[in-house]
Amino acid sequence: MEEKKDYKSTLNMPNTEFSMKADLKIKEPYFRKIWKDNDIYEKVLEKNKNSTNFILHDGPPYANGSLHTGHALNKIIKDIIIRYKSINNFYTPYIPGWDTHGLPIENKMLNEMNVDHKKISVIDLRKNAAKYALSQIEIQKKQFLKLQMLSDFEKIYKTLDKSYEVKQLKVFKKMCLDGLIYRGLKPVYWSPSSQSALAEAEVEYQEHRSPSIFVKFPVTKGNEIVKKNDNLLIWTTTPWTLIANAGIAINNDFDYSLLKYKNENYIIATKLVDSLTKTFEWKDFEIIKNFKGKDILNIEYLSIVNNNICPVISGHHVTLEAGSGLVHIAPLFGEDDFIIGKKNNLNMIMHINDDGTINESGNEYQNIFYEDANKNIGKWLEENNYLVKLKFIKHQYPHDWRTKKPIIFRGTPQWFVSINKIKDRIINSLKEVKFYSEWGYKRLLTMIQNREDWTISRQRAWGVPIIIFYDENKNVVMKEEIFDYVINLVEKHGTNIWYEKSVDELLPENYRNKNWTKENDIMDVWFDSGTSFLGVDIDGIQPPFDLYFEGSDQYRGWFNSSLINSVAYSNNAPFKELLSHGFVVDEKGRKMSKSLGNGIDPIDIINENGADILRLWAANSEYSNDISISKNIINQTGELYRKFRNTIRFLLSNLYDYKYEKTKLTGINLLIKERLENLKIKVKKFYDDYQFINIVKDINNFVVDLSTFYLSITKDILYVEKPDSKIRREVQFVIYEILDFILISLYPIIPTTCEEAYQFFNKENKKISICLESFYEVNKIEQYQEEEKWKEFFILKNEIYKLIEQSIKSNIIKRSNEAFVTLNTNSDFIKSLNLKMLLMVGKIEFSNENKVNKFDSLKCQRCWNHFEKKEIKNELCIRCNEVLES
Template sequence: MEEKKDYKNTLLMPETEFSMKANLAEKEVMYNAKWLENQIYQQLLKRNANHESFILHDGPPYANGNIHAGHALNKILKDIIVRFRTMQGFYSPFVPGWDTHGLPIEHKMLSEAKKNAKDFSAVELRKQAAAYALSQVEKQKEQFKRLSLLTDFSEIYVTLDKKFEAKQLKLFQKMLNEGLIYKDLKPIYWSPSSQSALAEAEVEYADHVSPSLYVGFEVSKETEHIKKGDYLLIWTTTPWTLIANSGVAINADFDYVLVKANNKRYVVAKDLLETVAQVAKWEEFEVIANLKGKEILEAKYISPINKMECPVVEGHHVTLENGTGLVHMAPLFGEDDFIIGNKNNLVKIMHVEDDGMLNDKALQFANVFYDDANPLVGKFLEENGLLVAFKKIKHSYPHDWRTHLPIMYRATPQWFVSLKPIKEEIQKALNTVQTYNDWSKKRLALMLENRETWCISRQRTWGVPIIIFYDKNKQPVIDNEIFDYVINLVEQFGSDVWYERSADELLPEKFRNLGFTKETDIMDVWFDSGSTSIGVEPGNVKAPFDLYLEGSDQYRGWFNSSLINSVAWRAKSPFKALLSHGFVLDGKGQKMSKSKGNTIDPLDVVNKYGSDILRLWAANSEYTADVTIDDKILLQTVEIYRKIRNTFKFMLGALSDYDFKDVEVSSIHALMLERINNLETRILNNYEQYRFVNVIKDINNFIIDFSSYYISITKDILYLEKVNNPERRQVQYIFSQLILMLSKALAPILPTTAEDIYTYFNIPLKEISVHMLPFIKGHAFSDDLETKWAPFFELKEEVYRLIEEKIKNQTMKRQNEAHVIINTDSEWIKSLPLTKLLMVAKVSFGNETKVEKLDSVKCLRCWNHFEKNNFDEKLEICNRCKEVINE
């Protein structure tokens, strides 16, 4: 039996060492080492040093604990932007920063040391906290390096740096000089568990069960209708504040009633009577008189616990939403209480210490934790016949975001920034900022619009001290000579100097021995991080910076404090443009938590798949909203990656004998070039708008389409024609253009893969790295060829459908056996090499479009089917293949 002829050696098969298997985890280590060794980042900075700068200023993450998926999303998005701007030629140093002061660091240090704050002197505690913070910076820095960021971390910033602290204190001095900073007794969020004031951004709301009490306050001074021994009925969910009660507020315009129930007479708002009667379980009650709010203002009553005679006052905050229409006032325990208390000279009683314990002013309730006093107060009121009703209610209540324990409103002496004088300037500055959607600017404007003051003092030790001295009469001394002197010391020795030296040692000579004392409070950490546009100059570039990009929680955090501080410092926004991303949730859209076991550790993903997969997930996310991640989503990401990689492998293999000379393209190849140029323009536009999800979508869709059609039809040309066949060179030219364009376009997102592709892309005059290449360019959009070729693709779809039917009903086995008869009047379609473009055996023209099986023989070299007249029966190959072999 005659042996089958083998023509395998006559084929021009693809050849490349670019592997199908990505091995990203290993390759990343290799390429990272190469980038460091060749100082790619520093080379790029040097190359672009005299160009226009583009600074993406890194908002400082907290130096505490391992990085999580949110950190990874944030740093990857930033890195994509820094990389593409750098490739565009901008001078774009990236200086990562860390927030290093504040309670969480102090807490963590103490819990790891298994000690309490009181076990340390202030200086010792600060030294320990600083050491802990810096160890966390090192740990996170090493973890961030695993994300393949375009920075060598040679320049970073930390908020505990003495030069940074000095700049921050210069800002404080300027704000003080301009009358923006003042000290005042004011109710603020106070956390007994942290023993510190909290900013609004440090408050979270959670369900809490509170006692709901309806209490009668006995009238001591009569009015026309209200008699001694009647009761003003109030409602409260914080019984412990009744100890400090010194007034009752009503609304002068509301209608009230005097009602008799259970042989007692109560004053209550008319509209709330039914609800109150229900809660108090009054089976029978009688309205004795209708009153206007104004009349009640003339009454006085005896406060139930402190026994003071107290007035009834007008309150802007009294509503008919719930309660009784009469509101009990404890001026030091509520914002409205405080304002109304000041206006009406109500007595101010502070009966709660910093740790939440009640002091001697709480009388018989002293030495009890404030929350534990609630049942005791309730019992006292009941025993004295003043408790009208009691129930428990579940409601949303403010908690400390770090200890997750309830907080209170409590008036303490604090330092504040007044925003009123610069409100207009802030708004003006915000108007200059570019955002990429309408709601970003609105959201920030709204946050600032509703903010009158900012409490910047904290009762802790670990932070930047508020460098104020008090004279012997306890009055703050505001003197620039003193500030300059202290700031100079901080610049030399760091802010520990405030704790290491006595007041006199910190003062210029002429102020010594005058009995001055030091402020012990530190600054809110948001003031630290809000000062970064003043204290940080990436690559010696000063703010305003080009872009801030952080999580959406930073509208009330870093975006907010940065804008306030920058306007106070330079009357400008610190950012020219603003971008935000959502939170990272699990695959079901739920918050990640260790207790739920649904966390995804970014470093686990990097170890398993490589950072390029994590980066592709980030780029392929609609990051402006919350984004999801789980194993299933990561596997889908791997699939997208695999398709991209395999297409590159094929194209690189096809270029093994290419000479990289420019070629004039025609026919389908010219159409492909038009498509590549249009794709490049779309990708560039999406990069400029930071729409990375569209970059990936467009590339992925293009590659699927390109592989399924163009690569399929060109295999025949690549493998079977002569090396220098002009059409073969056109295909190679198209591949080379696509590889070059896409390796640049993907470099910011997939740095390792792009470098890997470029390593095996044997283009002449290669750069040392793909990242040294200029970025993609835009082209004038053209769809001339797309329009011209549209009829062909309509025809192709119809023909493929007919072939599919034939294969399904087993009239023929494969596409390349088909004889296609086409009904067309188009001379242009008739002029095309349709056999090749449709990948069929024969094309002819008739008065209907149909498909038949061709009576044919199969070429052993190209595996296409031919009629016998186009075939060498002896060699068992087609005439085209015979001609190529003979050459």
């Protein structure tokens, strides 16, 4: 019996050591080490040092706790941008930063030490807080590196560095000397749980249950319209502020009515009579008279809780949207109240301590927490017949975004930045900034337009001190030589010097021994991070920097404070471009929270799946909106990744014997090259516009199309033809170009995978790392010349493929290469094509219909294609015989 010949050894079978299995959790630390050991980041900078700069300035994450998926999304997108810009030959030093001051770090450190902040010296507190913040930076730094970021994290910036604090104080000094910093008594957001003032950016709104009460105040001195013992009716959801009531405001132009109910008279806005009488269930009431608000100005009433005699005044903020049309005024507990109180010289009563308890001004309510006093005050009002109606409402109420507890407006002496003085300059600076959404521009613009003066003082110890002195008469002193003297001390010793030295030791000699005092408040952490444009040293490159990219919450935070400080200091925005991302939510669009148990740890994803999968998820997200993540979504991303990896592997495995050479293309190869060139143009534009989801989508579509058609039809050429045949080298040239494109284009997104594949790629002028490659040149080609020409073929192909599929289902043939296809076409172009190869069929003839049959054939034992018997010799087809003979 004749031995069966082994033709497989004569085929050009795929060959590569690039594994099908990713093993990213093993390979990622390996390549991280290779990049570090070979100083790849420094080499990238060296390669591009004479090129145009592109500086993405890193907004400082807070140095407290492990990373969450929001951190991961932010740093991954930044790294994609940096890697793209660097491979596109921009000079891209990236200096990561950390925000290191503030209450959360102070609290966390105190909790770990189990110490009350009142029982530890300021210096000990500051030293321990600094130590804690630095330990958190080291934890976060290691976690960020697991994201496979290009930066080596050797050079970073920290807001607690002496050099940073000095620059921050220089910004503060300039703002002081330009008249932008002032001290004043004003109601500000006050957090009893933090015992400190808060900036707007530190306030979030949550649902809160509050008492809603209508209270009557008896008139003590009336006029010809309103008489003694008539009642002014007010509404409030903060009964505890009644202790500080100093006036009742009306609107001069509103109509008001005097109502009689059960032998008592009440004054309310005329337009609210119907709704209020229904709320109070007053059925037999009588309207005695109507009058304008201005008619009762300056009448007086008894402020029932504090027993003071107070006036009725005009209020610009009185509306008819809620309440009674009369508004109770407690000047130190609301912004509008304060303005009205100052204008009318009202009594300023401060009855709330820093911790939220009531002081001696609250008489019998002293030492009670302000919210707890609501119940006592309500009970007293009811017992003394002043309470008209009580119910409880749920509404959005401001909370401290760190402690998650309610806050109040409370008048305290604070330091402010006067926004109004530079508001026009800030708004004008935005005209020079490129926004990637109209929404982003409008949001930042509106926030600046509506922004009041910025409260920058905090009553804590861990932060940059407000370096202000008071003279012997308690007047504020702002002199350049004093600022410079202190800043010089900070440059040598750090800001602890402010707390370690006496006042005289902190002053120049001329100002000593005068009984001066110093400010003990620290600066708002947003002032710290908002000076990073100056505080960071990015190879001496000066702002404005090319791009700021952070979460959408930073329009009220870091974008905002950076913009204000930069305009105040250098009269321009600190960024040329502004880009933002949404929040990471679960599969159902819900915010991640411990209570819901829907949080996903990015480090767990990396440990289980690899950072490239997490990076691909980030790139494949519409990040400008909120982004969903779940195990299911990560699994789907894994499928997409495998498709890319398997395609890369196939391309590599068919280039093992190929040396790059410019090749003139024909036929289908020319079409695929044209498609590739057009895709290159699109991908580059998507990168330039930060539209990474479109890059992933278009490359994926290209790969799917490639796999289902071009790579399928060219396998026969790649495996069967003579190794150095013209047709095979033509296909290899195309797949070389495709592989080069895929690795370069996906490198910023999945760097480990592309680096690994690059090591097996016999690339012309190969570098030691793909990181040192250059992005491809975009060649404008005549738009879709080949695509237009081939259109009719693909219409025909789809029809024939359907007929082949039906024939296989009907058991007429087992596979497409057994098919005898008749084609109905008059096209010279189609007739000129190698249709057997392009349609992967056994026999082609032209007739008056499209039809698929089986034909009497033999299978070539080498290429496994089917041929008519006359075309087979010694069990091989003509082509295979020729290849073997050669």
